[in-house]
Amino acid sequence: MVFRRTVLAAAGSGRLRSAAEGSGATRALAGRFIAGETLDDAVRTVRALAAAGLSATVDHLGEDVDHPARAGAVARAYGVLLERLGEEGLTGTAEVSVKPTAVGLGLGGEGEALAEENIARICAAAEEAGTTATLDMEAEWTVAPTLRIADRLRARHPGLGIVLQSRLRRTEDDVRRYAALPGARVRLVKGAYAPSPDAAHRTRGAVDAAYVRCLHTLMAGPARPLVATHDPRLIAIARTLALRHGRAPGDHEFQMVYGARPAEQERLAGLGERVRVYVPYGREWYGYLLRRLAERPAYAAFAARSLLTRS
Known part of the structure; x- marks a missing residue:
């Protein structure tokens, strides 16, 4: 730690x-x-993954923007990305992931409203292109406003996905709430940020145990679990739980980051599982x-x- x-x-x-x-x-x-620093790099990577039977979620890198104009520029970049994915015929296997701080969440008292406005634009562009968006989860302070934004926008954009981090103690309550929503797309991760000690499980074993408890809840409910892990034990547990709850491969999926365990990504896809690769690109x-x-x-x-x- x-x-x-x-x-x-x-x-x-x-x-x-x-x-x-x-x-x-x-x-x-x-x-x-x-994937690279340019849009062409991202599209080329998504195309290669699709040829290998893998889906993708594309992240235009950048976070903690320092001006509303920059937040708007990021939202427009997502619009261009989604339009290009649609033109290339890749939206059947590719969606996008968005960091709320990249579209304004951290910009003071007006940040939440600005981020919501920009995310709504991205959701609309995704729907027009024939795909969806997922809200990435960032540092601890972003969790509550990110979920508030998701709750408000899902009424108009029900395909909008969320991310929950098993590292945080609050997450099991959040998982119970979202697991009960039919079709809600919930990506479960361990968490890549450093929360305050009181808000988080403090050992790897405790984080993993919380992840498994969250998996049980997600697999038992009507939501769509997006199992984001590279841990072989957690992958095996997730597959067992999916089988126990009668889930077909199409109503849940596994997610891994680009460059991590590519052989395992292809192995799972070969077993009939849906596997989505997190594809970041950009200069940031x-x-x-x-x-x-x-x-x-x-x-x-x-x-x-x-x-x-x-x-």
């Missing part, structure tokens, strides 16, 4: 960010987890990369060595 918090703290360091973005070795490492890749490194210490050590060598 100490290692994880240290790496996540580095995500907020401007000095380290500049060093990372200037390091060829770190950029090469980022290429393992990020530093924070995303740090969260992936926090989950994989060996990669973090490699990145640290490359930065020290450069300096």
